[in-house]
Amino acid sequence: MSQQVDININQLFIDKFSDFEHQLNGQKTLPIHDLRKKALHKFKELGIPNSHEEYKYTNFKKALTKNFTFNQLFKSKNDSSSFGNDYIINELEGNVLVFINGQFSESDSHFKSDEIDIKPLANAYSENPDTIAQHFGNYSKNNEDSYALLNSTYCNNGVFAQIGKNKIVNTPIIIYYISDARADEAVSFPRNLIVAESGSESSIIEVYSTIGEKNSFSNAVTEIVVEENAILNYFKILNETEHVYHVGLTQASQKKNSTINAHSYTFGGGIIRNNLHIAQEDENCTTNMFGLYLLNGNSHIDNHTEVDHKRPNSYSNELYKGILDEKSTGVFNGKIFVRREAQKTNAFQSNKNILLTNDATINSKPQLEIWADDVKCSHGCTTGQMDEEALFYLRARGIDKDKARAMLLYAFSIDVLKNVTIEPLKKYLDHIIAQRFNQEEL
């Protein structure tokens, strides 16, 4: 069991900074270190949210205080040789970068830099100073999210990817963030910067998984910029156990005529918070957001999404679905901003939940703020039990109750999956969903 020693979590994160600086060696002189210090400064002001509105239903403070010592905030390098490659998505080929407890594992990674400039972020600080200066921290700078600040303070590594102008890249970038929590608690601050240059098309897949039974905490930030006419498919997949605490911010900025398809899949975890913020900076942007969460036990999932329509003629569509079993809890908060200038915006949002027990709960909150007057916006959220009529229909055809139930839950879930165009990934997700409901696959 975890040690029951209460710590002052805010003070701890502040105090550890000098240790962190020491192990950075030469990197302290790089410009990004100034950003770290600024972030720390701001974090000192704000601290870990306790009763903050944005974290009303999702309070990590207690979990972090009770379940972690943070004695080893900056672990030495690990390799995967001792735990095999179960975390790998079968048949999914691409540029693979593996991080274990936040540290880049070169021996597990393989990627080519011919179509994309791709490397561990720690190398990019010195090798790509201009891109870093232009983009790093630029999209999350106005974000006063304490966890994003904490990430900016302690982040060291992750993925840097710059997809060149008009490059159509069919091989996805696959990032595996593995927490090795076998011997001790695992803590990491993954950080990614993705720059999709104009006219490019590419896919990024972030996969989080944990090995071992000790607690793990990961605090991630992914910054994405999608330039004019570019298309980016972004996936975030968490297939985690009850000992896993994760908070992550994906902050994207879209330029004219660009498209983002963002997918979020969460299959379990202790407390999981996904923040997905997309800003449409210019006209004719398309934003699709698809999410699925399947929870049981005492898992808690919180999906906060935000799309900010700033200029005219843009489109956003959001579909988030969840099934909550046993004592699991969920939060969906979907913000849609349509600024005064953003006329002719079409924005749609839908959140659908099935609660399988009386103990499972969901708080679903659509939040539409519209200042423009010529727009089409709609939202809907439904939360309910199994559809008894549909269940009866299947049973009336000779299908037993459990099987009928499984078919319906599976069908409810894979509705989200139909938007996944990378076949091996779709197969992998389908397999997880099918297994969850003990159902034959597609």
Added chain:
Amino acid sequence: MLNITNLKASVEGKEILKGINLEVKPGEVHAIMGPNGSGKSTLASVLAGREEYNVDGGEVSFNGDDLLELSPEDRAREGVFLAFQYPIEIPGVSTTNFLKTAVNQVREYRGLEALDAVSFLSIMKEKMKLVEIDQSLLSRPLNEGFSGGEKKRNEIFQMAMLAPTLAILDETDSGLDIDALRIVANGVNKLKSEKNATIVVTHYQRLLDYIVPDFVHVLYNGKIVKSGTKELAMELEEKGYDWIKEEANSVV
């Protein structure tokens, strides 16, 4: 085959069936007619095992078994089929996959081997012709976006695939134009044999021009108040239900 004795049922505390008696033998077609709210659909639902209905009394035996003791799925496996008045749309489940699961679960119950994909498809092709249903419809999610006629045709197609001994058609004619009605009725007629029976629940006589009943029963106020042959249905079409109501009320 089916023996209903003094069946009483209620929903949410409201008594709807107040003592139904009905015997159906193999090879027979029975029509249950009656004004709106008389309990026709309740009878169909109770026979199929819909759980929101409470059975308050009476017995239903089906081929010697106590039908009311069986789960909805076991009733289907024993050979009872309900064609729904409002077939449910189920996004994400293709008609083909759904039916394959259903057919194989029924076969398993009867001690038969599961059909492999090839034999299932060949049976499906054969039955598709019978009810004039198109392959493209069957690869779509179950009933999703189907027209009223397509849904009803799909019901009869499912019936063909499951080959029930007792088919209960609940207002299958509702919402159908005359062409769709003819196709659906043809399907039902082709499936008829000396071994199976059909109960047609309907408000109008129209369907009975195509599916000719051996017996017609008029349900009113939760009871069968009149039984006869197909001529009774003609008389109802001509005179409406008021005279039945008057007759029934005067008896009370």
